[in-house]
Amino acid sequence: MRRGSRAQNPEPMAAFDFGRKLDQVTLDALVGREYHLDMRAAIEGGWRLFREHAGEFIGFTIILFLVSAVSSLFSNAGSLIVSAIFSPLSAGFIIATFRIMAGKEFHFNDLFTGFHHFLPLLLAGLATGCIVGAGFLLLIVPGIYFMVSYLFASAIVVDYGVEFWQAMEISRRLIGKHWFGLFGFMLVLIVINLLGLLALGIGMLVSIPVTSCAMAVAYRGVVGEHDGEW
DSSP states (O other): OOOBOGGGSOOOOOTTOOOBOOOHHHHHHHHTOOOOOOHHHHHHHHHHHHHHTHHHHHHHHHHHHHHHHHHGGGHHHHHHHHHHHHHHHHHHHHHHHHHHHTTBOOOGGGGGGGGGGHHHHHHHHHHHHHHHHHHHHTTSHHHHHHHHHTTTHHHHHHHHOBOHHHHHHHHHHHHHTTHHHHHHHHHHHHHHHHHHHHTTTTTHHHHHHHHHHHHHHHHHHHHOOOOOOO
16 A cells, blocks of 8 residues: 655644634535445445554543543543543544545554644534434433434544534534444444443453444545545
8 A cells, every 4th residue: 555745734723723614615526425325345445544553542441531531530520521521532533534545654643633623623613512412311212313323423534634513514414324334333333332241341352443433434425535635
């Protein structure tokens, strides 16, 4: 796979930028795109990416586990810490997948560059959590609908550098075209992680990065190629 130079990337966003809005032409082209979701190709792609960079992905997943464990020691404050940093941290899998698939140079520290999009990722995570939570209180079905509809919100923030609400709406409109297919894909990823959990929890060191990369591969198949700020 060809590897490009890091210097060719656009300048990253500042951590506390809200993000920009896409112009109407770009927005219409993006949400009007037709696509076919290939679940098998996405999962196989996630597995291949994991195998190629297993050390980096396992090490990063351990860091995620440690952050969650340490945060849990601080009661309510811990949950706020997790909410504040988990979305930017987990976006590291998305960025790694984008860079590797584009043939760009990839290093372990790239997994932490989700913090370049800190504010929109944080707001997208909080807004999604509130909407999905409220949906589950309303007879569960609305919660499931929104949980699936916003699957690509973080990837869109990272890929296009947009503000959180537009990213959520783009995700909802794109996924709405094949909602049941994405719902089935999400269920498969959940099952993979449950199997990882059953393997004494250690299996999640593999299942979490594999499924995270698979989600990013699926996203790229939906929106097509794009040289973003990653």
